[in-house]
Amino acid sequence: MNISINNTSPILSCRLNPLPSNTSFKTSCETLLKRIKRLDARTLNCILAYDDPDKPLIDDGKHTYFWYLAIGSMINPISLHLRDITPIISYPVKCPNHKLVFRDQCGMADIEECQGEEFDGVVHLVPIEQMDRLDQVEHMYKRIIVKIIDYEQRSHLVYVYKMNLIGEKERPKSTPSERYLDIIVKGCEYFGVRSSYINRLKYEQPVIPRKLPNTYRTIENIPDNVYYTNEDLAKHDGKDPTLPLWISVNGKILEYIGVPPQNHSDYDNQKRFYDFVVSYFGGREVVPAISRSWYEPMYKLPLNDDDICDEHRILAEDMCVSWGLNCCSGDTNTIYWKPIGRLRKTLNTTKSE
Structure with missing residues (x-):
């Protein structure tokens, strides 16, 4: 097995410490198990009767199902739940003639x-x-x-996500965050991945260590005494072409400056990112969604807004600043968002900083 180790990282000595998040993850899994409704064995067997190992999907004439190889956060049962993904069946496998690498400024699995x-x-x-x-x-x-091979040496074709190129080049390899690797490792343990692979992730893969709460980055340069209501925010959901797209991050409202020109190397990725933001975050406070999308095992499963503590909210803001608000291309000199004011607090507003 092989994981690409980034030998250029300045923090090669840092490795995952999974212990601080063990209790929260265990509690979250216990909560999750109470909520999951599994298919009964008869229904599952009826679906699998149509399976063909040479096809990455199953079509039983009424429904279509996809075999999907998770290599990053979607290995983790909590991450799956927070994205409303409920697999019919899951099992550990090997992927021959490939290796796991981490890319881009976020250190995401590829x-x-x-x-x-x-x-x-x-x-x-x-x-x-x-x-x-x-x-x-x-x-x-x-x-x-x-093609994957399960632990009983049976092969199957499956779908897997491959990171998009920038122009014609692969995105640069990088070092994953400790949070991200913790998610992967805990998911591997949950689904019974081989201990030899888990130990390699734990003890050989460098990580960017988790930040201390007093080092979390926040959005700055917010205009003084400029406030907007939830109604103002909702109007700027990206669906009205005459209005710019707005989002609120921990009560701080940001305006999207615009997709780069079509001849820009990052146009396709930014256009996809814009469409993604409009679909999931446009005209809304993003912290609840970010806390679910960028799951942190250090905190309990956020089933509702009240489950998100103040420290978790500021962490979500830090994640936005570090990963989502400058750009998604790796070019940190490109800024696609600008702060324009704050969300006015009301009795119905999500807590903000």
């Missing part, structure tokens, strides 16, 4: 072809509507087909 190597992941069987949802969430990726 698959790279490499003859003779292999890495482990978790295959989920999901309905077509959930696969469509994943396509939207994974806006920086495209679906490709690869």
